[in-house]
Amino acid sequence: MAKSSADDAELRRACEAAIEGTKQKVVMSIRVAKSRGVWGKSGKMGRQMAKPRVLAVSTKQKTTRTKAFLRVMKYSSGGVLEPAKLYKLKHLSKVEVIANDPSGCTFTLGFDNLRSQSVAPPQWTMRNVDDRNRLLFCILNISKDVLGRLPKVVGIDVVEMALWAKENTGTVTKQRVQHDGLGGPVSAQVDEGELKVTVEKELVSQAEEEDMEALLGTYVMGIGEAEAFSERLKRELLALEAANVHAILESEPLIDQVLQGLEVATICVEDMDEWLCIFNVKLRHMREDIESIEIRNNKLEMQSVNNKALIEELDKLVEQLRVPSDHAACLTGGTFDEAHMTQNIEACEWLTRALQSMEAPNIDSSYANMRSVREKRGELLILRATFVRRASEFLRNYFASLVDFMISDKNYFSQRGQLKRPDHADLRYKCRTYARLLQHLKTLDKNSLGLLRKAYCSSLNLLLRREAREFANELRASTKASRNPTVWLEATTGSNQNTQTDTSAVSDAYAKMLTIFIPLLVDESSFFAHFMCFEVPKLVPPGGSVNGNKGGNYDNDADDDDDDLGIMDIDDNNSSAGMSPADLAALNEALQDLLDGIQEDFYAVVDWAYKIDPLRCISMHGVTERYLSGQKADAAGFVRLLLGDLESRISMQFSRFVDEACHLIERNDRNMRQNGILSYIQRFATLATRMEQYIQGQSRDLVDQAYTKFVSIMFVQLEKIAQTDPKYADIFLLENYAAFQNSLYDLANVVPTLAKFYHQASEAYEQACTRHINMIIYYQFERLFQYARRIEDLMYTITSEEIPFQAGLSKMDLRKTIKYSLSGVDKSISAMYKKLQKNLTSEELLPSLWDKLKKEFLDKYESFVQLVAKIYPNETIPAVAEMRELLASM
Template sequence: MARSSADDFELRRACEVAIDAAINKQKVVLSIRVAKSRGVWGKTSKLGRQMAKPRVLALTTKAKGPKIKAFLRVLKDSGGGGVLEGFDNLRSQSVAPPQWTMRNKGDRNRILLCILNMSKEILGRLPKVVGIDIVEMALWAKENNTAVSSQVITHGGQDASGLIQGHSQVTVERDLVSQAEEEDMEALLGTYVMGIGEAEAFSERLKRELLALEAANVHALVECESIIEEVLQGLEGASTCVEDMDEWLGIFNVKLRHMREDIESIESRNNKLELQSVSNKALIEELDRLLERFQIPQEYEECLTGDYFDEANVHKNVEVCEWLTGALHNLEASNLDPCYARMRGIKEKRAELVLLKCTFVCRASEFLRNYFPSLVDQMMNDKSLFSQRGQLKRPDHADLRYKCRTYARLLMHIKTLDKNFLAPLRKAFCHSLNVLLRREAREFANELRGATKVANTKPILWLEGPISACQGANADSSSVSEAYSKMLTVFIPLLVDESAFFAHFMCFDVAVLASSDGTAVSSTQPMMVPQGNYINSFLALFFCNDAAELAILNECLKELLAGLEEDFYSIVDWAYKIDPLCCITMHGITERYLSADKADTSGFVHLLLDELEIRISMLFSRFVDDACYSVEKYERGRQTGVLPCIQRFAILASRMEQYTQGQSRDLVDQAYTKIVSIMFVALERAAQVDSKYSDIVLLENYAAFQNSLYDLANVVPTLAKFYHQASESYEQACLRHVSMVIYIHFEKLFQFARRVEELMHTIPPEEIPFQIGMSKADLRKMLKSSLSGLDKIINAMYRKLQKNTTAQELLPSLWDKCKKEFLEKYGSFVQLVAKIYVNEPVPSVAEMRDALASM
């Protein structure tokens, strides 16, 4: 017998996976393969609808508390591979019920028996079955001893659905027919089996016996009539007692209801009295607190209306401000109950406090506006605080800041009470401190210039005038640059420090400070910049959270530092007059300050450094323009020799490199580019004055430029670029000059060669010897006239080079280039003659090389 699909555990696991994916907490009891069809009597005539489709029927159970529900699920293969997909359209009224065809009769009986068993276990009864005999199914189950699924429900309410296999010795007929019923049926069948001729006679006999049994039951009931009457009388007496008890219970219920209403009324009155008592107590406490807000302490009122702002009363004034701020805050409408905010007393008290606030803030502001100038005037009258003749004095504002800090908290409260009074206070402070700073910078700059000793104060003419004029260029002017560096070392940290102190003291919304060396500075303390590390930490990092506040701070700093740039400019101009090359060092010093920290911290100190850098660059550009102008206007008395600017540029470049010291590289490189470009243009223009000596002027000057800048070109990339440019120009000038000398002494030879080359463009080479003036005889005549006395001609070429060259050190190099160029040209001539005039004897290149080597 073929194995049933109901025993396929792989199919059951696939069903569990599909059902768990869709509906949780369900267990598969039985799964079986079927074929779905709608029969030949369906409404549709399409072939696809009439064909059977493979499906899987699955019986599942789900525990819901103490109850268990059973479900019939339909699944299909979702694309092969044993993966099932569930769907259910059995409940749809618009879809005709399908017909499920089992593979065999055993599958059909097995699923039906499983459904009947689950119905009996879950519903407690068997459903009505149409079209099949239950007894027949029970006999089939007994004969085949088939294992079926059974639902077992535990008394604890837990899900206990289980599968009962065939080896468990439990069969379906026990659930359908009990053992007693089965024995009675067997006895009955055994009694009548021999006397039955046909089924109808047997049926009639059973009916008659049933009627007899019913009559016997009626007779038994009639005999028990007296007992029934006694029972009925007892029930009637019990009913009377119950009615009496119900009446008494109704009376007691009414009394209890009235009592409950009385108790609720008493509790309600007690609750109202208690609420009234609590409310009265809270009202009294609130009125007490409100009266406290109205009361102004006598000592505070005197302080608010008086003029006690000296240092001894600062602490008292701060305490009064704190109280006044708190009182105003407590009387604000947002901090009061809406009913209190509309009270007349609250409004009057608030108006009184506002009047006291305005009076106090106005008098405090007037005092501070007079106090700041008085502090500065005291310092201005003390001459020992400023630089004097023979003594440089660093500005010291420690005492000034200490006295200002005494009123720092008072300023904070003035801002809290009415920030509009801060603007005139800030303006007064900036104006007073600006006067002090300008006086200190002016005295310091004057004494700095007076104390600086300079060896040579005459201007140096670097690229013009006699050679001896620039010999004093080696005079040391480093003290001038040191003076400028000292000016920045002293005042730039001071100005940054003053800017930071002003921002905090005047209550700007400044965030936490941090110097560039990573040291954190409190937002309530002024920033102190170490003098020894001014390059890396002179720019302190602070910023405002509000853009409008930052704009106001910048305007105030502009007034604080206004005019200070003039004293720095005076040092720069003084240094430029002494030695323009000092601009290189000063530019490098300023550049170090700016590159130490690019953060725009003290904005106008940063702008001051930018302006100094621009002014130094402008002055140095003026020096470069003057040098270029001196090169352009120079007039030479003779047409040969090296230009003075070429000779002196190396000295100028050496001095500029000494001042550079690895900084201001761009500034110096731009100067090199401009000066050398003008020099080369002037050299080319001077060489064109007399074309006869043009190449000699060029090669001598370019050679001098290379010789003087050889060392510097190895370390300065910009000069190396011009060095290579001069080298290329020198080679070209040499080539043109030696070619000219060669052409002068061998004119006929090379004219003949040029004519041959020109004829080769128009006629075949073999026809050239038949042209007029181009015969072999003409060639021999030309060779005789050009090469006779070759030693004298070579000596003449050498003397020509020697005569034209002013710089005799260049003569060996020029003579070597001349010999090389002549041999190349003569070699071309020999090849040309061998091609046109075959077998015509011509002196070889080796003979010419030997002749030149003898010189």
């Protein structure tokens, strides 16, 4: 028999080369013929249409499973194998041998994932049946081992397949298989038993195969006598079944003996079950008796323990409900003088602890509803209400008496000829004695502090307003500063307009008012927030504050911190960090009551300073800004509001001054004759210099806004006055803008806002100079430059060669114009100088204006000469150099 292509090693290597890089291993490769013809009548034609192909079965090893593929290889034009199609064996559903092929070598493979099932699948034709069986056997074997199932096989006899496999075991097992996890291919000989199991597992069993072999060995007949063989097998099967039934009937006595033995065993088991039930009942009764005894013992033991614990708890509760007689007497009828404050504080502490112990979770809920506990809680509440009422009434009267005593003594306030700095050290020392009492009152009844705070604020407000009023009155009376007689920017004359009176004492008085009272108000606000328990830090221990330093070593005139009252300082970090919105609102409302009305005395000082010298608002504004920026956002919030109101009032007063000055500019210059330099132009530099002297570093915006308003009104009025006589408008404008620049030159170098207006005036000056100079030039040489303008206008519409032929622009006209304009040009230039000098009141401007005029005239004449040279190339006129020499000589 010819060698099969399945054993061709070269073919297998070619297939492996074709699928190199796919990580697949070729298990088997065999040559086939591909066709789509139908065997039978057109069998010859089908064979003529067949194409040579190679079918290769390959596998790919994964981590947990193995994939199997059927590859179709075709020959390229160079005779090299290349992949044509790829099928996955897991989709192989049917293997069918074509019945019309008499050789049995043609078959089809059906896949269930093909898109078009209407197209007939390709037919594969082998060289012989052995090659066909080898390929199909390999495919079925891989499907069973790898995929765990077999495709449907049609047209192949199972018995014939099994016989062929048995006879050709040595041939079909020479195939390449996959092995260990390294993925490398090896050649292995599959033994006969493995092959038999793989193929015949689905066909016949091992026992059936042995019986079949014995049966075939008994009879000698050809394979063609299949019907006679089948009949004989049926007869023998019937004989065997009859023998089996007879044997079963013969074994009946033995079965009866077994059944009798089972019945005896069942009776014994039932007796034993009955005895076990009896013992189980007796044991259950014993367990119940034991549990009952244990429960009674446990209850007795638990009752003993509970009784002991109850006695201890009742002892504690009775001790807790007892009210000490000394504390009860102190809370209901004791005095609040300084000597007895220690006993009052101790009584408050005991009452606080007792009330807390009566509240959940400090007391058990079962105790809370006891009658004795409820009665004792009611008694403690009565004690608390009585003590809070007595302490509140005492403190209200105490605050009022302290303030009344200070107000009745005139030595506490400023007097004629003597400014008295307010000193509240003694007042705070006396209040400090009751600081801890207020803490306990807040703990006992938080609502009780409301009336106390109002009483303290009402009393201290009277004292603060009296001190501020007396200090402000004496401050104004003792300040020697006459009213500044200078009327700024007013267009009047007089010997007193340039005199300046030193009014620094006015702003110094205002600064002194702030220096004395702002720290005092801040301290009072901070002290009030601490003293009245607005979520402030803890108090200094009693030994260092309440009971120590009772006044003997205190110096009322000392410059030390007056707020060293046993209460820690407030800062930005802890002043209101833990304060609730309700407490913060209450604090602001109380501070309003404490300090309200004191701002009127500050306003009076501001208004008084404004009447003496309005410019002192600048320095007062700077002082106020410094104090405002130095205040913290703490309990002294009202002080910040006060400073903000003062800043607004000073700004309003200064704005009033600026508006009045602007009104003077508009009123006094409304009907002024246009001649010379305006008065406010001359005085503005003096005003700006004075304002810059009053700036103290933080009032820059206020002054810059005033500069903007002043200069804007000045320039607007200047333009309005200039329009009253257009003939001399430019001279009037350039003189005033020049005076503005000259007077502000030094200030403009250091003040950015004035520098902006300086440049604005400079531009307006240049524009006025240009208009005035052009007017003088055109007045003397109007015909000459009018002729040049006509030529320039025609150059937009016609060529340069055509211009000399236009009417009035011939060469003769040019000569006449030059003769008329340039004959006696020195006299014309002198006339320009005289006209420039005639109406100019500021002689210092004449040299610069004359230089500008000569330069402008020379530029215009040079343009005229260039124009004539282009239009009239053969005409001669005086050269530019001659004209420059002539101008330089004059």
